[in-house]
Amino acid sequence: MADQNPVFIPGPTNIPDRLRNAMHIQSRDHRAPDFVETFAPVLRDCKKVFGTENGEIITFPASGTGGWEAAICNTLSPGDKVLIARYGMFSHRWIDLCERHGLEVQIIECSWGSGAPADQFEDVLKADNPQTIKAVLVTHNETATGVLSDIAAVRRAMDSAGHPAMMFVDCVSSLASVPFEMDNWGVDIAVSGSQKGFMLATGMAILGVSKKALAAMETATLPRTFFDFRDMMTANATGGFPYTPPLQLIYGLKESLSMLFEEGLEQVYARHHRLAEGVRRAVSAWGLKLCANSPELYSNTVSAIYVPEGFDSNRLTEHAFSKYGVSFGIGLGEMNGKAFRIGHLGSLTDVMVLSGLATIEMAMADLDYPVALGSGVRAAQEYFRQTAA
Numbered sequence: 001m002a003d004q005n006p007v008f009i010p011g012p013t014n015i016p017d018r019l020r021n022a023m024h025i026q027s028r029d030h031r032a033p034d035f036v037e038t039f040a041p042v043l044r045d046c047k048k049v050f051g052t053e054n055g056e057i058i059t060f061p062a063s064g065t066g067g068w069e070a071a072i073c074n075t076l077s078p079g080d081k082v083l084i085a086r087y088g089m090f091s092h093r094w095i096d097l098c099e100r101h102g103l104e105v106q107i108i109e110c111s112w113g114s115g116a117p118a119d120q121f122e123d124v125l126k127a128d129n130p131q132t133i134k135a136v137l138v139t140h141n142e143t144a145t146g147v148l149s150d151i152a153a154v155r156r157a158m159d160s161a162g163h164p165a166m167m168f169v170d171c172v173s174s175l176a177s178v179p180f181e182m183d184n185w186g187v188d189i190a191v192s193g194s195q196k197g198f199m200l201a202t203g204m205a206i207l208g209v210s211k212k213a214l215a216a217m218e219t220a221t222l223p224r225t226f227f228d229f230r231d232m233m234t235a236n237a238t239g240g241f242p243y244t245p246p247l248q249l250i251y252g253l254k255e256s257l258s259m260l261f262e263e264g265l266e267q268v269y270a271r272h273h274r275l276a277e278g279v280r281r282a283v284s285a286w287g288l289k290l291c292a293n294s295p296e297l298y299s300n301t302v303s304a305i306y307v308p309e310g311f312d313s314n315r316l317t318e319h320a321f322s323k324y325g326v327s328f329g330i331g332l333g334e335m336n337g338k339a340f341r342i343g344h345l346g347s348l349t350d351v352m353v354l355s356g357l358a359t360i361e362m363a364m365a366d367l368d369y370p371v372a373l374g375s376g377v378r379a380a381q382e383y384f385r386q387t388a389a
Protein backbone atom coordinates (compact mmCIF):
# COMPACT_ATOMS: atom_id res chain seq x y z
CA MET A 1 0.00 0.00 0.00
CA ALA A 2 2.94 2.33 0.63
CA ASP A 3 3.17 3.07 -3.09
CA GLN A 4 -0.17 4.89 -2.77
CA ASN A 5 1.64 7.51 -0.68
CA PRO A 6 2.89 10.62 -2.44
CA VAL A 7 6.60 11.39 -2.35
CA PHE A 8 7.76 14.64 -0.79
CA ILE A 9 11.16 14.65 -2.44
CA PRO A 10 11.95 17.46 -4.85
CA GLY A 11 12.14 15.14 -7.81
CA PRO A 12 11.31 12.75 -9.20
CA THR A 13 7.85 14.09 -8.37
CA ASN A 14 4.50 12.33 -8.19
CA ILE A 15 3.30 11.18 -11.61
CA PRO A 16 -0.45 11.75 -12.07
CA ASP A 17 -2.46 8.83 -13.49
CA ARG A 18 -3.13 10.81 -16.64
CA LEU A 19 0.60 11.03 -17.36
CA ARG A 20 1.35 7.43 -16.38
CA ASN A 21 -1.33 6.40 -18.85
CA ALA A 22 0.05 8.69 -21.53
CA MET A 23 3.47 7.06 -21.17
CA HIS A 24 1.97 3.56 -21.25
CA ILE A 25 2.36 2.93 -24.95
CA GLN A 26 3.68 0.14 -27.09
CA SER A 27 6.86 0.77 -29.09
CA ARG A 28 6.23 2.72 -32.25
CA ASP A 29 8.33 3.44 -35.29
CA HIS A 30 9.88 6.86 -34.84
CA ARG A 31 10.42 7.03 -38.59
CA ALA A 32 6.69 6.78 -39.24
CA PRO A 33 4.76 9.95 -40.10
CA ASP A 34 2.81 10.04 -36.83
CA PHE A 35 6.00 10.65 -34.85
CA VAL A 36 6.57 13.84 -36.84
CA GLU A 37 3.03 14.96 -36.03
CA THR A 38 3.55 14.31 -32.32
CA PHE A 39 6.99 15.73 -31.74
CA ALA A 40 6.93 19.09 -33.54
CA PRO A 41 4.00 20.51 -31.49
CA VAL A 42 5.64 19.31 -28.27
CA LEU A 43 8.76 21.33 -29.03
CA ARG A 44 6.67 24.36 -29.99
CA ASP A 45 4.51 24.18 -26.85
CA CYS A 46 7.53 23.84 -24.56
CA LYS A 47 8.51 27.37 -25.61
CA LYS A 48 5.54 28.79 -23.72
CA VAL A 49 6.72 27.19 -20.49
CA PHE A 50 10.27 28.53 -20.96
CA GLY A 51 8.93 31.98 -21.87
CA THR A 52 10.68 32.12 -25.20
CA GLU A 53 9.65 32.96 -28.73
CA ASN A 54 13.16 33.53 -30.02
CA GLY A 55 14.84 30.43 -28.60
CA GLU A 56 14.90 26.81 -29.73
CA ILE A 57 13.85 23.83 -27.63
CA ILE A 58 16.34 20.98 -27.70
CA THR A 59 15.79 17.70 -25.83
CA PHE A 60 18.03 14.74 -25.07
CA PRO A 61 17.36 11.34 -23.54
CA ALA A 62 19.15 12.17 -20.27
CA SER A 63 18.52 13.44 -16.77
CA GLY A 64 19.08 17.12 -15.96
CA THR A 65 22.81 16.56 -15.53
CA GLY A 66 23.02 15.65 -19.22
CA GLY A 67 21.36 18.98 -19.97
CA TRP A 68 24.15 20.81 -18.11
CA GLU A 69 26.74 18.89 -20.09
CA ALA A 70 24.99 19.66 -23.38
CA ALA A 71 24.89 23.38 -22.52
CA ILE A 72 28.62 23.47 -21.86
CA CYS A 73 30.01 21.29 -24.61
CA ASN A 74 28.03 22.91 -27.45
CA THR A 75 29.01 26.47 -26.65
CA LEU A 76 32.45 26.53 -25.04
CA SER A 77 36.03 25.46 -25.74
CA PRO A 78 38.65 23.96 -23.42
CA GLY A 79 40.20 26.69 -21.23
CA ASP A 80 37.23 29.05 -21.63
CA LYS A 81 36.41 30.98 -18.50
CA VAL A 82 33.00 30.76 -16.81
CA LEU A 83 31.73 32.52 -13.70
CA ILE A 84 29.59 30.69 -11.18
CA ALA A 85 28.53 31.10 -7.55
CA ARG A 86 28.43 28.11 -5.22
CA TYR A 87 25.50 28.21 -2.76
CA GLY A 88 24.33 24.61 -2.63
CA MET A 89 24.81 21.08 -3.91
CA PHE A 90 23.51 21.70 -7.42
CA SER A 91 25.60 24.78 -8.12
CA HIS A 92 28.50 22.76 -6.68
CA ARG A 93 27.86 19.87 -9.08
CA TRP A 94 27.63 22.21 -12.07
CA ILE A 95 31.02 23.68 -11.09
CA ASP A 96 32.46 20.16 -10.90
CA LEU A 97 31.11 19.35 -14.36
CA CYS A 98 32.70 22.50 -15.84
CA GLU A 99 36.05 21.73 -14.21
CA ARG A 100 36.05 18.19 -15.55
CA HIS A 101 35.50 19.62 -19.02
CA GLY A 102 38.69 21.66 -18.69
CA LEU A 103 36.98 25.02 -18.32
CA GLU A 104 38.51 27.71 -16.13
CA VAL A 105 35.90 28.21 -13.46
CA GLN A 106 35.87 31.42 -11.45
CA ILE A 107 33.90 30.62 -8.32
CA ILE A 108 32.15 33.01 -5.96
CA GLU A 109 31.70 31.21 -2.63
CA CYS A 110 28.42 32.06 -0.91
CA SER A 111 26.85 30.76 2.26
CA TRP A 112 24.40 27.90 1.71
CA GLY A 113 21.03 29.57 2.12
CA SER A 114 21.91 32.60 0.02
CA GLY A 115 20.98 33.14 -3.61
CA ALA A 116 22.79 34.18 -6.77
CA PRO A 117 24.92 37.22 -5.81
CA ALA A 118 24.04 39.67 -8.59
CA ASP A 119 26.15 42.46 -7.05
CA GLN A 120 29.25 40.29 -6.86
CA PHE A 121 28.68 39.07 -10.42
CA GLU A 122 28.57 42.71 -11.49
CA ASP A 123 31.85 43.52 -9.71
CA VAL A 124 33.63 40.52 -11.23
CA LEU A 125 32.30 41.26 -14.71
CA LYS A 126 33.31 44.94 -14.48
CA ALA A 127 36.82 43.90 -13.43
CA ASP A 128 37.05 41.40 -16.31
CA ASN A 129 39.26 43.42 -18.63
CA PRO A 130 39.81 42.29 -21.34
CA GLN A 131 36.44 40.54 -21.25
CA THR A 132 37.38 36.86 -21.18
CA ILE A 133 34.45 35.39 -19.22
CA LYS A 134 32.36 33.47 -21.73
CA ALA A 135 29.39 32.54 -19.61
CA VAL A 136 27.76 33.15 -16.23
CA LEU A 137 26.11 30.02 -14.84
CA VAL A 138 23.23 30.39 -12.40
CA THR A 139 21.17 27.84 -10.50
CA HIS A 140 17.65 29.33 -10.48
CA ASN A 141 16.24 27.09 -7.76
CA GLU A 142 18.89 25.59 -5.49
CA THR A 143 17.14 22.36 -4.57
CA ALA A 144 19.56 21.61 -1.72
CA THR A 145 18.70 24.74 0.26
CA GLY A 146 15.23 25.72 -1.00
CA VAL A 147 16.45 29.02 -2.42
CA LEU A 148 15.05 30.70 -5.53
CA SER A 149 17.35 33.28 -7.11
CA ASP A 150 16.42 36.41 -9.00
CA ILE A 151 17.53 35.82 -12.59
CA ALA A 152 16.33 39.26 -13.76
CA ALA A 153 18.72 40.80 -11.21
CA VAL A 154 21.61 38.78 -12.66
CA ARG A 155 20.68 40.03 -16.12
CA ARG A 156 20.64 43.64 -14.88
CA ALA A 157 24.06 43.11 -13.29
CA MET A 158 25.49 41.74 -16.55
CA ASP A 159 23.98 44.59 -18.54
CA SER A 160 25.20 47.24 -16.16
CA ALA A 161 28.71 45.78 -16.37
CA GLY A 162 28.33 45.96 -20.16
CA HIS A 163 29.56 42.38 -20.37
CA PRO A 164 28.81 40.18 -23.40
CA ALA A 165 29.01 36.82 -21.57
CA MET A 166 26.22 34.31 -22.12
CA MET A 167 23.93 33.41 -19.23
CA PHE A 168 23.13 29.75 -18.59
CA VAL A 169 20.44 28.94 -16.06
CA ASP A 170 19.67 25.64 -14.35
CA CYS A 171 15.89 25.66 -13.99
CA VAL A 172 15.50 21.92 -13.44
CA SER A 173 13.54 22.29 -10.19
CA SER A 174 11.76 25.54 -11.03
CA LEU A 175 10.47 25.31 -14.61
CA ALA A 176 6.73 24.61 -14.96
CA SER A 177 6.32 25.36 -11.22
CA VAL A 178 7.38 29.00 -10.85
CA PRO A 179 7.50 31.74 -13.51
CA PHE A 180 10.38 31.54 -15.97
CA GLU A 181 11.00 34.22 -18.60
CA MET A 182 13.83 33.11 -20.83
CA ASP A 183 13.52 35.94 -23.38
CA ASN A 184 12.81 38.75 -20.89
CA TRP A 185 15.68 37.74 -18.65
CA GLY A 186 18.08 37.28 -21.55
CA VAL A 187 18.82 33.66 -20.70
CA ASP A 188 21.02 31.98 -23.34
CA ILE A 189 20.54 28.40 -22.21
CA ALA A 190 17.90 27.20 -19.75
CA VAL A 191 18.33 23.60 -18.61
CA SER A 192 15.43 21.53 -17.33
CA GLY A 193 14.29 17.93 -17.09
CA SER A 194 11.21 15.75 -17.26
CA GLN A 195 10.93 14.51 -13.66
CA LYS A 196 10.14 17.67 -11.70
CA GLY A 197 7.64 20.34 -12.75
CA PHE A 198 6.63 18.29 -15.79
CA MET A 199 5.59 15.44 -13.46
CA LEU A 200 7.03 12.72 -15.73
CA ALA A 201 9.46 9.86 -15.38
CA THR A 202 13.15 10.78 -15.38
CA GLY A 203 14.95 10.61 -18.69
CA MET A 204 14.49 13.70 -20.80
CA ALA A 205 16.68 16.79 -20.53
CA ILE A 206 14.82 19.78 -21.97
CA LEU A 207 16.73 22.91 -22.94
CA GLY A 208 15.82 26.35 -24.17
CA VAL A 209 18.64 27.73 -26.34
CA SER A 210 18.98 31.34 -27.54
CA LYS A 211 20.24 32.51 -30.92
CA LYS A 212 23.37 33.82 -29.22
CA ALA A 213 24.13 30.37 -27.76
CA LEU A 214 23.54 28.81 -31.19
CA ALA A 215 26.00 31.27 -32.70
CA ALA A 216 28.59 30.34 -30.02
CA MET A 217 28.26 26.74 -31.23
CA GLU A 218 29.99 27.71 -34.49
CA THR A 219 33.35 28.23 -32.79
CA ALA A 220 33.02 26.04 -29.67
CA THR A 221 35.44 23.12 -29.72
CA LEU A 222 34.57 21.02 -26.68
CA PRO A 223 33.83 17.55 -28.05
CA ARG A 224 30.21 16.46 -28.37
CA THR A 225 28.51 13.64 -30.20
CA PHE A 226 25.47 12.37 -28.32
CA PHE A 227 24.74 15.89 -27.04
CA ASP A 228 25.37 17.73 -30.32
CA PHE A 229 22.81 20.54 -30.68
CA ARG A 230 23.21 20.69 -34.44
CA ASP A 231 22.59 17.00 -35.02
CA MET A 232 19.49 17.19 -32.86
CA MET A 233 18.13 20.36 -34.48
CA THR A 234 18.79 19.09 -37.99
CA ALA A 235 16.93 15.85 -37.28
CA ASN A 236 14.12 17.59 -35.39
CA ALA A 237 13.53 19.97 -38.31
CA THR A 238 12.08 17.06 -40.26
CA GLY A 239 10.37 15.57 -37.21
CA GLY A 240 13.13 13.03 -36.64
CA PHE A 241 15.74 12.23 -34.04
CA PRO A 242 19.47 11.50 -34.53
CA TYR A 243 19.05 8.24 -32.61
CA THR A 244 16.19 6.35 -30.97
CA PRO A 245 13.97 8.87 -29.18
CA PRO A 246 12.51 8.28 -25.69
CA LEU A 247 9.04 7.79 -27.17
CA GLN A 248 7.15 7.17 -23.94
CA LEU A 249 8.54 10.40 -22.48
CA ILE A 250 7.68 12.36 -25.60
CA TYR A 251 4.07 11.15 -25.40
CA GLY A 252 4.16 11.95 -21.70
CA LEU A 253 5.48 15.45 -22.32
CA LYS A 254 2.73 16.11 -24.84
CA GLU A 255 0.14 15.24 -22.19
CA SER A 256 2.00 17.11 -19.45
CA LEU A 257 1.91 20.29 -21.53
CA SER A 258 -1.83 19.79 -22.04
CA MET A 259 -2.34 19.45 -18.28
CA LEU A 260 -0.27 22.56 -17.56
CA PHE A 261 -2.13 24.63 -20.17
CA GLU A 262 -5.55 23.34 -19.06
CA GLU A 263 -4.83 24.44 -15.50
CA GLY A 264 -3.17 27.60 -16.87
CA LEU A 265 0.47 28.42 -16.17
CA GLU A 266 -0.48 31.32 -13.89
CA GLN A 267 -2.70 28.99 -11.84
CA VAL A 268 0.08 26.39 -11.72
CA TYR A 269 2.44 29.03 -10.29
CA ALA A 270 -0.23 30.25 -7.84
CA ARG A 271 -0.87 26.68 -6.67
CA HIS A 272 2.83 26.14 -6.03
CA HIS A 273 3.00 29.38 -4.08
CA ARG A 274 -0.01 28.47 -1.97
CA LEU A 275 1.15 24.93 -1.17
CA ALA A 276 4.65 26.20 -0.35
CA GLU A 277 3.20 28.85 1.93
CA GLY A 278 1.17 26.18 3.76
CA VAL A 279 4.39 24.23 4.34
CA ARG A 280 6.16 27.39 5.54
CA ARG A 281 3.33 28.11 8.01
CA ALA A 282 3.80 24.58 9.36
CA VAL A 283 7.57 25.02 9.69
CA SER A 284 7.08 28.22 11.59
CA ALA A 285 4.45 26.61 13.89
CA TRP A 286 6.94 23.83 14.65
CA GLY A 287 9.42 26.48 15.72
CA LEU A 288 11.89 25.27 13.08
CA LYS A 289 13.96 27.32 10.65
CA LEU A 290 14.29 27.23 6.89
CA CYS A 291 17.77 27.11 5.34
CA ALA A 292 16.87 29.99 3.00
CA ASN A 293 18.32 33.15 4.50
CA SER A 294 15.40 35.49 3.89
CA PRO A 295 11.78 35.43 2.70
CA GLU A 296 12.45 36.80 -0.78
CA LEU A 297 14.61 33.71 -1.38
CA TYR A 298 11.97 31.17 -0.32
CA SER A 299 11.43 28.54 -2.95
CA ASN A 300 7.90 27.56 -3.90
CA THR A 301 9.06 24.09 -4.99
CA VAL A 302 11.12 22.83 -2.04
CA SER A 303 11.71 23.79 1.58
CA ALA A 304 14.91 22.79 3.36
CA ILE A 305 14.30 22.77 7.11
CA TYR A 306 16.91 22.67 9.88
CA VAL A 307 16.26 20.13 12.61
CA PRO A 308 16.87 21.35 16.18
CA GLU A 309 20.40 21.22 17.57
CA GLY A 310 21.32 17.70 18.69
CA PHE A 311 18.97 15.90 16.28
CA ASP A 312 19.99 13.99 13.15
CA SER A 313 17.88 14.77 10.07
CA ASN A 314 18.92 11.49 8.42
CA ARG A 315 17.34 9.55 11.27
CA LEU A 316 14.15 11.54 10.78
CA THR A 317 13.84 10.88 7.06
CA GLU A 318 14.76 7.20 7.53
CA HIS A 319 12.15 6.87 10.25
CA ALA A 320 9.42 8.54 8.17
CA PHE A 321 10.20 6.12 5.36
CA SER A 322 10.51 2.91 7.36
CA LYS A 323 7.59 3.46 9.73
CA TYR A 324 5.14 5.41 7.55
CA GLY A 325 6.28 4.67 4.01
CA VAL A 326 6.72 8.32 3.05
CA SER A 327 9.84 9.83 1.46
CA PHE A 328 11.19 13.26 2.30
CA GLY A 329 14.38 14.77 0.94
CA ILE A 330 17.55 14.30 2.95
CA GLY A 331 19.97 17.14 3.65
CA LEU A 332 22.54 17.31 0.84
CA GLY A 333 26.22 18.19 1.18
CA GLU A 334 26.79 20.67 4.00
CA MET A 335 23.16 20.19 5.05
CA ASN A 336 23.48 16.44 5.55
CA GLY A 337 22.30 15.43 9.01
CA LYS A 338 21.29 19.03 9.74
CA ALA A 339 18.27 19.54 7.53
CA PHE A 340 15.53 17.63 5.77
CA ARG A 341 13.61 18.79 2.73
CA ILE A 342 9.96 18.79 1.80
CA GLY A 343 9.49 18.79 -1.95
CA HIS A 344 6.26 20.57 -2.85
CA LEU A 345 6.33 20.69 -6.63
CA GLY A 346 4.53 18.99 -9.43
CA SER A 347 1.29 17.12 -9.00
CA LEU A 348 0.14 18.04 -5.47
CA THR A 349 -3.03 19.21 -3.74
CA ASP A 350 -3.79 20.70 -0.31
CA VAL A 351 -4.81 17.26 0.92
CA MET A 352 -1.59 15.63 -0.24
CA VAL A 353 0.55 18.34 1.35
CA LEU A 354 -1.37 17.99 4.64
CA SER A 355 -0.67 14.25 4.60
CA GLY A 356 3.04 14.92 4.27
CA LEU A 357 3.02 17.46 7.10
CA ALA A 358 1.07 15.02 9.30
CA THR A 359 3.56 12.25 8.55
CA ILE A 360 6.70 14.22 9.32
CA GLU A 361 5.02 15.45 12.53
CA MET A 362 4.41 11.87 13.61
CA ALA A 363 8.01 11.00 12.82
CA MET A 364 9.26 14.01 14.78
CA ALA A 365 7.03 13.10 17.74
CA ASP A 366 8.32 9.49 17.64
CA LEU A 367 11.88 10.81 17.87
CA ASP A 368 11.08 13.21 20.74
CA TYR A 369 11.45 16.44 18.79
CA PRO A 370 10.27 19.46 20.74
CA VAL A 371 7.40 19.87 18.27
CA ALA A 372 3.71 19.77 19.24
CA LEU A 373 1.84 17.07 17.32
CA GLY A 374 -0.71 18.72 15.07
CA SER A 375 0.77 22.21 15.30
CA GLY A 376 2.14 22.38 11.75
CA VAL A 377 -0.84 20.60 10.23
CA ARG A 378 -3.14 23.05 11.97
CA ALA A 379 -1.23 26.09 10.72
CA ALA A 380 -1.34 24.75 7.16
CA GLN A 381 -5.04 23.84 7.50
CA GLU A 382 -5.87 27.37 8.59
CA TYR A 383 -3.95 28.82 5.67
CA PHE A 384 -5.50 26.42 3.15
CA ARG A 385 -9.03 27.07 4.50
CA GLN A 386 -8.55 30.81 4.14
CA THR A 387 -7.08 30.68 0.68
CA ALA A 388 -8.99 27.85 -1.02
CA ALA A 389 -10.72 28.91 -4.23
Ligand SMILES: *Cc1c(COP(=O)(O)O)cnc(C)c1O
Binding pocket: 011, 063, 064, 065, 066, 090, 139, 141, 142, 143, 170, 172, 173, 193
Ligand atom coordinates in the same frame (compact mmCIF):
# COMPACT_ATOMS: atom_id res chain seq x y z
C1 LIG B 1 17.23 17.68 -10.05
C2 LIG B 1 18.15 18.78 -10.36
C3 LIG B 1 19.12 18.68 -11.37
C4 LIG B 1 19.29 17.51 -12.27
O1 LIG B 1 19.50 16.34 -11.66
P1 LIG B 1 19.36 14.97 -12.46
O2 LIG B 1 19.34 14.00 -11.34
O3 LIG B 1 20.51 14.85 -13.34
O4 LIG B 1 18.07 15.04 -13.21
C5 LIG B 1 19.90 19.77 -11.65
N1 LIG B 1 19.75 20.90 -10.97
C6 LIG B 1 18.83 21.06 -10.00
C7 LIG B 1 18.72 22.38 -9.33
C8 LIG B 1 18.01 20.01 -9.66
O5 LIG B 1 17.08 20.15 -8.72
